[in-house]
Amino acid sequence: MIVEIPEEQLLELQRQAELGRLLAGVAHEFSAPAGSILSNRDLCLRLLDRIEKSISDSATARTVELLTVARELARVDQIAAERISHLVRNLKVASRVADPEPQRANVNEIVESAVQLGKTQFRDRITLETALGTLPEVECYPHLLIQAVLNLVVNAGQAIEGTGRITVGTQLEGDMVHIWVSDTGRGIRDEDQPKVLKQGFTTKPVGVGTGLGLMMVRRAVIDDHGGSIAFESQWGHGTTFHIRIPLQQKRKGVE
Amino acid sequence: MPDNRKPVVLLVDDEDMILTSIRTLLMLEADYEVVCFSNPAEAARHLENNQVDITVSDYMMPGVNGIQLLAEAKRLQPEATRVLLTGHADKASAIQAINQVALFQYLEKPWDNAQLLLVIQQGVERAQLFRELREKIMELDAANSTLKGTQARLLKAFL
Numbered sequence: 146m147i148v149e150i151p152e153e154q155l156l157e158l159q160r161q162a163e164l165g166r167l168l169a170g171v172a173h174e175f176s177a178p179a180g181s182i183l184s185n186r187d188l189c190l191r192l193l194d195r196i197e198k199s200i201s202d203s204a205t206a207r208t209v210e211l212l213t214v215a216r217e218l219a220r221v222d223q224i225a226a227e228r229i230s231h232l233v234r235n236l237k238v239a240s241r242v243a244d245p246e247p248q249r250a251n252v253n254e255i256v257e258s259a260v261q262l263g264k265t266q267f268r269d270r271i272t273l274e275t276a277l278g279t280l281p282e283v284e285c286y287p288h289l290l291i292q293a294v295l296n297l298v299v300n301a302g303q304a305i306e307g308t309g310r311i312t313v314g315t316q317l318e319g320d321m322v323h324i325w326v327s328d329t330g331r332g333i334r335d336e337d338q339p340k341v342l343k344q345g346f347t348t349k350p351v352g353v354g355t356g357l358g359l360m361m362v363r364r365a366v367i368d369d370h371g372g373s374i375a376f377e378s379q380w381g382h383g384t385t386f387h388i389r390i391p392l393q394q395k396r397k398g399v400e
Numbered sequence: 401m402p403d404n405r406k407p408v409v410l411l412v413d414d415e416d417m418i419l420t421s422i423r424t425l426l427m428l429e430a431d432y433e434v435v436c437f438s439n440p441a442e443a444a445r446h447l448e449n450n451q452v453d454i455t456v457s458d459y460m461m462p463g464v465n466g467i468q469l470l471a472e473a474k475r476l477q478p479e480a481t482r483v484l485l486t487g488h489a490d491k492a493s494a495i496q497a498i499n500q501v502a503l504f505q506y507l508e509k510p511w512d513n514a515q516l517l518l519v520i521q522q523g524v525e526r527a528q529l530f531r532e533l534r535e536k537i538m539e540l541d542a543a544n545s546t547l548k549g550t551q552a553r554l555l556k557a558f559l
Contacts, residue, residue: 173460176487177415180510184421187513191428230510 172236179233183226189219235262239291247394249282252290252322256313259291263298263311271302271309278316284394289365296358297326297386304330304384320392321372327385333378342374362388371395406433407524408451412443412469413458413485418509422456425513430521440464447476454504454523459486459493467493470501479530481523485509485516 193216200208235258260273267273294313301311309329316323333341342359366372372390409432413419419436426434435452437443440461447455455473459466470482484497487509497503504526505519 173488176509177413177418180487181415181417181421183510184425184513188421188424188428195428226510233510 168236168239172233175229175233175236179226179229182222183230186219186222186226189222190216193219231261232265234258235291238288239295247284247286249284250287250290252280252283252285252324253277253315255285255287255290256294256315256324259294259298260313262291262295263302266299267302270307271305271311273298274310274312276312276314278314280315280317280322281392283322283390283392285390286365286369289369290390293362293365293388294324294326296362297388300358301326301328301330301384301386304328304332306331318389321389322392324388324390325385327383329383332380332382332384333376334380338376338378341376362386366390406431407453407528408433408435409520409524410443410446410452410455410473411436411457412438412440412455412461412466414438414440414461415458418458418485422516425517426520429517432520432524440466440469444469444472444476447473452477452480453527454481454483454520456483456485456520459484460488467497467501470497470503474501479527479534481527483507483519483523485511 193212197204197212204212238255238258239262256275256277260275264273298311298313305311305328311329312325312327314325314327342363363374366374366388370390371394372388375387375389376384378384409426411419411422411434416438419438423434423436426432432453435446435450437446440457441464443455443457444464446452452473455470457466457469457473461469466484466486470484473480473482481504482501483505484503485507486493494506497506504523507516507519
């Protein structure tokens with residue numbers, strides 16, 4: 146089926162593709178400094194151990210205290226540096242332009258990555274929770290799945306005015322994996338519900354929504370993974386989106 | 401032949417901070433001679449005249465990329481080990497690296513010090529074993545040709 150895409154949406158898609166490339170570049174630029182900081186932090190701890198050993202006989206109480214403070218700082222650095230390093234890894238996977246073949250992956254890790262990336266947008270305004278079930282490895286395109294879940298999380302966050310809660314869950318259903326994103330936002334009006342999964346539909350103000358987010362989710366879930374999308378929503382109470390993808394991908398390569 | 405020189409680790413990255421971090425790690429936890437280059441072309445020139453045990457190279461660098469440098473390292477010193485440490489990890493470059501330069505390990509930045517240390521130690525050991533093997537084969541070849549000469553002389557003397 147060929148869908149004609151209006152020109153302004155085409156431009157928007159191009160802009161998003163450029164942003165994706167920019168993001169991949171930024172993630173790459175971060176790898177070296179993050180790597181260096183993480184390594185040096187580890188080395189500082191190793192050095193502190195050595196210093197402590199070499200002065201163990203002559204150390205005054207004050208020296209021991211100073212060493213403890215230095216070690217404590219190095220530990221805080223570790224938490225800080227690991228957070229940067231996780232973010233860089235998640236960004237790299239999410240902004241990857243294309244994985245030519247599906248990979249066996251841990252879907253719960255993919256969901257966690259999307260949630261971590263989503264958190265950077267909402268800070269304390271929204272509580273993000275996960276309810277992850279036990280899953281087998283799933284054959285999928287990890288970058289597309291992260292983008293799809295991230296899109297749903299960002300949508301959910303935009304539906305919440307003020308404070309609220311988003312829950313992202315996973316569970317195994319036969320030979321499918323079920324991923325759901327639930328929010329306590331404003332919900333979708335009954336009359337808008339049939340239009341939600343159509344490309345270009347948005348109720349968000351200009352500059353917030355493009356009407357393309359769900360289209361990308363659709364493309365990733367239905368076209369690329371052979372899965373399905375559904376949602377239920379109550380105006381004023383919130384929305385839950387459901388993604389289901391098969392555990393195995395059909396080979397679509399040429400013979 | 402016992403060899404008392406320290407194993408040589410060649411580090412190549414256009415970011416000085418990476419060189420400093422890894423050099424410090426090796427200084428602290430191992431006993432190697434560490435040679436660093438932020439310019440891959442200079443690293444390639446170094447490989448022409450100086451034996452190394454392992455080359456650890458970044459991928460994206462100005463002028464020469466990591467795979468091109470490691471291909472040159474393979475041509476100049478085939479028995480030395482080659483490792484790629486890259487911030488730009490994608491499947492295509494990984495496959496290219498493994499196939500073209502017989503890569504020992506493909507590591508991603510940010511790296512884990514304990515893991516990097518282990519890879520470098522194993523890589524150095526591997527290079528030294530290769531070199532020992534080559535020396536033994538050359539000794540065997542020499543012994544073999546001496547034997548052949550003796551045999552020829554014996555045949556001449558008795559027939």
